[in-house]
Amino acid sequence: MTDCCKKCCSFIFTLGLAALFMWLSLRPSKPKCLLQQFYIPALNKTLNPPGNTTLFFQLRLENTNKDKGVYYDPVNVTFFDSPNKTHFIGNFTIPNFYQGHKKKATKNGSFNARGLDWEAVSLAVSNGSAVFRVDMATSVRYKIMAWQTKRHRILVGANVIISNQGTLVNPKKGIKLSSNAEMIGSSVGNIIGILSLFYLLNFC
Numbered sequence: 001m002t003d004c005c006k007k008c009c010s011f012i013f014t015l016g017l018a019a020l021f022m023w024l025s026l027r028p029s030k031p032k033c034l035l036q037q038f039y040i041p042a043l044n045k046t047l048n049p050p051g052n053t054t055l056f057f058q059l060r061l062e063n064t065n066k067d068k069g070v071y072y073d074p075v076n077v078t079f080f081d082s083p084n085k086t087h088f089i090g091n092f093t094i095p096n097f098y099q100g101h102k103k104k105a106t107k108n109g110s111f112n113a114r115g116l117d118w119e120a121v122s123l124a125v126s127n128g129s130a131v132f133r134v135d136m137a138t139s140v141r142y143k144i145m146a147w148q149t150k151r152h153r154i155l156v157g158a159n160v161i162i163s164n165q166g167t168l169v170n171p172k173k174g175i176k177l178s179s180n181a182e183m184i185g186s187s188v189g190n191i192i193g194i195l196s197l198f199y200l201l202n203f204c
Helices: 003-026 118-126 179-202
Strands: 032-039 055-062 069-071 075-080 087-096 097-099 104-112 130-143 152-162 176-179
Touching: 032 130, 032 152, 055 075, 055 087, 087 104, 118 130, 130 176, 152 176
Parallel strands: none
Antiparallel strands: 032 055, 032 176, 055 104, 069 097, 069 130, 075 087, 075 130, 130 152
8 A cells, every 4th residue: 555545544544533523512411311209199008088089290301411501392201011111190291391411300290190901000119119101202302502403203111010009110220211222323333333444554
């Protein structure tokens, strides 16, 4: 390989690294979404009578970006009384809001869960625990200095184990709402990056 070709490859490699570092610095991280609280008084076996069929919940949304704000569209939270989502029991919409750099937001919600399959769920919690499904959907725009990005769709969820007191089995930890698609996409991106770097190092 001639010196000219080596210099050309070196320049292209350096330019590629600079572009990669710039992209990584501007690329926003999606908010971290957690279900902090979940409570249905009617499933609490310590209450006599339980009575209240309201479902209370609390979300925590974290902006992990150091220098990017987040504009949330309305956040729609949907609940099912089975992990396979065959039985819808209700939903709640959190109004749109803005979140600053490295900020955390706590959002509370509640609705009447009359549509819940009380017989099946009550039997499950009497035997130890019941499994619910919680999904969250919204779109966000990132504020980078003086401009805003296009909307990015967020679809996350988790199976939630409820005790015979009608609450989360491990309430202190909270439940992370996540998406398998995001994990797969991230892995594919990492593999492509590694293969590209391997090619540049070995064939230029």
